Amino acid sequence: MTVALDIDIDLARPWNTLAAATHPTLIDTTHITNAAFGFTNIPMAVWIDENGVLVRPAEAASIERSPLRDMEIPEGLPEQLSKVMHAVKAIPDDAEAYRAAILDWVRNGAESRFAMTPDEVIERSRPHSDDEARARACFELGEHLRRTGHADSAVAWWKEAHRLDPQNLVYKRQAWTLVTTPAGATEYDLMQGPNDVYDSNLVDEVSGEGGFAQFIVRPTL
Amino acid sequence: MILTELRTTADAFHSSTGWEPKPEGLCRGEICVPAPGALAPDGSLDVTIAAERLGMPIVHDVEHGLWALGSATLGGRALSTAVAADPELKTFDNEPFRLSSLRGKKVILLAWSSY
Numbered sequence: 354m355t356v357a358l359d360i361d362i363d364l365a366r367p368w369n370t371l372a373a374a375t376h377p378t379l380i381d382t383t384h385i386t387n388a389a390f391g392f393t394n395i396p397m398a399v400w401i402d403e404n405g406v407l408v409r410p411a412e413a414a415s416i417e418r419s420p421l422r423d424m425e426i427p428e429g430l431p432e433q434l435s436k437v438m439h440a441v442k443a444i445p446d447d448a449e450a451y452r453a454a455i456l457d458w459v460r461n462g463a464e465s466r467f468a469m470t471p472d473e474v475i476e477r478s479r480p481h482s483d484d485e486a487r488a489r490a491c492f493e494l495g496e497h498l499r500r501t502g503h504a505d506s507a508v509a510w511w512k513e514a515h516r517l518d519p520q521n522l523v524y525k526r527q528a529w530t531l532v533t534t535p536a537g538a539t540e541y542d543l544m545q546g547p548n549d550v551y552d553s554n555l556v557d558e559v560s561g562e563g564g565f566a567q568f569i570v571r572p573t574l
Numbered sequence: 575m576i577l578t579e580l581r582t583t584a585d586a587f588h589s590s591t592g593w594e595p596k597p598e599g600l601c602r603g604e605i606c607v608p609a610p611g612a613l614a615p616d617g618s619l620d621v622t623i624a625a626e627r628l629g630m631p632i633v634h635d636v637e638h639g640l641w642a643l644g645s646a647t648l649g650g651r652a653l654s655t656a657v658a659a660d661p662e663l664k665t666f667d668n669e670p671f672r673l674s675s676l677r678g679k680k681v682i683l684l685a686w687s688s689y
């Protein structure tokens with residue numbers, strides 16, 4: 354099943370409709386599942402067994418190689434687009450192994466070598482200090498203020514969430530896109546480049562030394 | 575969890591945080607954290623006590639009279655228990671949905687976004 358971490362259902366809906374999924378598709382407008390499962394980026398997934406017990410913690414969850422990886426980047430693209438495309442091509446690719454692991458678990462259940470014990474799941478979940486927990490509160494407060502008509506007041510809280518949990522790309526991208534998407538647009542801006550509101554932006558963060566990889570929790574397979 | 579005062583109902587706290595206030599403590603999965611004085615006989619909960627016991631930071635927005643409760647830091651990992659959280663989510667048709675409705679099936683919960 355899928356859950357969209359999106360504060361605006363109307364911008365997520367077209368993608369959901371296009372997918373025409375046969376599994377349950379959910380929307381999480383308050384990002385409550387970030388805290389509940391440890392999602393910090395997308396796509397990420399957890400595995401849950403028949404008894405409602407996690408057998409793998411939140412980790413990157415691509416199941417097919419993106420065609421963008423193999424695409425030759427044309428000369429003459431706008432600089433920001435070129436930077437992001439180069440960054441995308443450098444994302445670690447675990448898709449084939451991750452897909453195989455899923456199929457193994459489906460076939461073998463608890464006997465699968467990819468299914469963890471409860472203690473392993475907890476131990477391998479993301480470290481969670483007071484800063485990350487406080488970032489969650491700040492993000493939620495910002496989301497609440499925005500939803501209740503105080504969008505300007507949300508920014509300071511989202512900046513604080515970014516400062517406290519800099520590895521959480523969901524908190525960042527959700528905020529950046531709201532200030533870089535033109536008014537009236539039917540889709541979010543995916544580039545999320547330099548802007549006048551936040552000190553950080555996607556283009557600069559992923560085209561730097563750490564690339565996208567600094568935000569990715571690679572599956573240990 | 576967003577609050578307008580530092581007292582709430584046990585049900586609201588459970589629904590928002592996954593931790594269920596019980597006479598023996600704040601419980602989730604196989605874990606119960608003792609929290610003397612947190613749960614009142616009328617079912618209301620002292621959020622300050624509960625938050626302290628679970629290591630949940632509290633953030634205060636003075637201008638808007640709001641508090642926000644951070645996630646639990648018990649154990650120092652994102653997950654305090656392997657028992658899957660069961661927050662109420664919504665379908666795209668605005669119908670409530672809980673993961674627990676899929677008990678008996680293997681579930682992969684995949685997060686995505688449109689941004």
